[in-house]
Amino acid sequence: MKINAFGIDFKNPVIAASGTFGFGNEYKDYYDPSILGGISTKGLTLENRAGNKGIRIAETSGGVMNSIGLENPGVEYFLNQGIEEMNDIESVILGNLGGSSLDTYIEGARLIEEHNKKVGKAEKNSKKIDIIELNISCPNVKEGGIAFGITCEGAEKVVREVRKVVSCPLVVKLSPNAENISRIAATCEFEGADGISLINTVSALKIDIRKRKPVFNNIYAGLSGPAIKPIALKMVRDVSKTVSVPVIGMGGIVTYEDAIEFIMAGAHLIQFGTASFMNPYAGRDIIDGIKRFMEEENIKNLDEIRGII
């Protein structure tokens, strides 16, 4: 199950998705988070954010809609205090970085780079951020994030500038709402991204007909869960066929069968998110399931089935 991507060794291809796994320890009553291949942190922004007001999560057929609004303690606070919680975790850490302007992305990335250098020189006793997962796809923050994830021009600018300031692997997380997701992925690769992760939630609407109002204060919210899986799977296949860098596939992965589908569609690694709300053991169950599947199907290495569709 071991896999190397972006020059980093993962013990397995299963990663906890940003925004659904806190800072790594929240599910530790259910299983040791170190069994995971990787953990992507809650989305961090340069300034701390209290997030959106009103209802933030709701159920829909086969899916979950959320409008958290990137609530987080800020990059600096996280690198100085929050990251301590992750010290005992032996999985690859993906620092999910959001932003509201080009400058806030660059400054956030620079702080992570500085942190990694200090850790490298043993000036700081902490964990490194192994990979930056650049979030240009959060649909729930009005002023930012996704503005860079809709067009190739937006993505080009932010990836180019962030690439200049960071030396660790840079993975760009894309939105299914992009004008053309394969082209935007190609643009990110051209600008120096080491990988692409997709898909973030799908922009969606839910209406309370008794109140005659949208359920969410921001009107639109992000749809995740099994409902979006077939869409995500197609996009992962399209992007995998377009770029040569490794792809992290996600979108409605709940079981090991789902994970295998994404690998067959071309993903090197996969992320699970909403699955944890349905089953707090989801991460462990997906890893065990992949292992069992490989034994049953006599697969020695996931490369044998990657991208076969």
Add this chain to the structure above:
Amino acid sequence: MYKIAFNKKIGIDFYIMRIEGNFEGSPGQFYMLRSEDSFMTLSRPISIYDIGDNYIEFMYKTVGKGTQYFSKMQRGDSITLYGPYGNGFPVDEYIDKKVALVGGGMGIAPLMYLAKKLNNPDIYLGMRKEAMSPEQMREIGESYSRYGATYFNIGNDMTEKIDLSKYDAVMTCGPEILMKKVKDLNKNTYVSLEKHMGCAVGACLSCTCDVNGKRVRVCKEGPVFRGSEVDFKDED
């Protein structure tokens, strides 16, 4: 997965579900309930109504698709539970003190197990008059009165009629307007907040709010907080 022992209607849209098994939990804590046959994506947070020898009970109200699905489940059906979650009421600290419990509507649910664990608290329950028939209210009132003097108020503002200042502590659950009035009547009030939740473990940040100037997760640091630290005006 566990088996449902019974699921009975106790009001116009109120139910009590008993589930067989040995369960842990203290008053004010909650479980996440789900049916694997229902295509639910989110589990539903429901507070502990009672725990006894080989059973746990939940009192719930049908408000949406999930709870409506629960209301149709029957004896012998399978249900999945995770928990207990949250902090619960400070029972040990007040076990020998003079405590009032004030519940409104569905907020009466966690007060049953709380009354059972405290020593003879005074119990004030409020309910809108359409919620239950007089016979159903009498039955519910009697079940609470096993653990303390119980006053059942129907369809009016009970906070105007009761002197809450005489208690060492007041523990309340119900509509925010009720909890706000209660905390103004006794400085040592504990409130139990309700929020839409995703994970129940503090990971998704769906249920955060400001308490005492800090961001807290209702599922993890709560759902029970000191009333003096909650500013209901800012509740979103």
